[in-house]
Amino acid sequence: MKRSVRERKRDVAVKAALDLVRERADLSARRNADPVAFVHLQKTHEDREIVGLLAAVCAFGNVTTIRQKLGELLHLIGPSPARAADAPEALFERLAGFRHRLFRGEDLARLLVGARRVQQASGTLGKAFQDELARADRELAGEVPEACFREALARFCDRIRAEGGFSKSGIPDPSRRRGPAHLLSDVRAGSASKRLLLFLRWMVRPADGIDLGLWSVPTTRLLIPVDVHIHKLSRNLGLATRGDLSWKTCVEITKALARLDPDDPTRYDFSLCHMGMVQRCPSKADAARCEGCGVQSVCIHWSLPRVLAPRVGQPP
Ligand code: SF4
Structure with missing residues (x-):
């Protein structure tokens, strides 16, 4: 389905926020x-x-x-x-x-x-x-x-x-x-098979200090490994509407991420994981706990007009 101008603008903003989270993270500390x-x-x-x-x-x-x-x-x-x-x-x-x-x-x-x-x-x-x-x-x-x-x-x-x-x-x-x-x-x-999808990400994504790029499989085939933290953040960013932790949810989130980078959607797994580790996300606007969150500007609990908010918990 064709996305509206507002939706496309939102994709650009989500991409910028996730890229910035990655840019600011200490990759070698994360790897270690x-x-x-x-x-x-x-x-x-x-x-x-x-x-x-x-x-x-x-x-x-x-x-x-x-x-x-x-x-x-x-x-x-x-x-x-x-x-x-x-x-x-x-x-x-x-x-x-x-x-x-x-x-x-x-x-x-x-x-x-x-x-x-x-x-x-x-x-x-x-x-x-x-x-x-x-x-x-x-x-x-x-x-x-x-x-x-x-x-x-x-x-x-x-x-x-x-x-x-x-x-x-x-x-x-x-x-x-x-x-x-x-x-x-x-x-x-x-x-959701998170551990298997994580293994594939490590093996397939280009070597970047975390992933190793050992296998000749196109990155477009990968699905994001989803656990409860990734799922929660994805919903807060409007990347997921499904409420279950399942293979279908991995597909839904990966397709949303492919709008940000069609060639390598799972590159954003790093930013989402990093947010999951450093931010005790309350999944609601909570000034104290959301302070310093790198994706606050695009979080649905803070920024998204009602008209664009995904109906969280309902199938797409
Ligand atoms: S702004 Fe708050 S609710 Fe939104 S993702 Fe960040 S920590 Fe979670």
């Missing part, structure tokens, strides 16, 4: 405080891919705990996580006793072994994903691009699960632990 720092520390392409997946999969909950656990985990695994996954028995032994939230060491060992086998079979994990994307584009011709992307990601995860010996419902386990089932989310089920 983020799980992606562990990926940058790896020396080889194969280790960056494997550690990228591991770090993204473990990235939920408190960021300080995530970083501490990742440090512990990588110390146990040894200098080359990709090579360590070539010897599954030794890897299972090294990780025995490790715990992070839902995951046990053995769950993460399965993930590493599965990802490493896919990496070796295709040459790189990037090539494995590219092949799945090309296949999905071919087989689902006529579908919208995000549907092909979702199917490609689902098949990529299917391959890792099959090679690692776990499934979408986990592994046969009398204790009925949920850990293995949560290693890779089931994108076909419509979940």
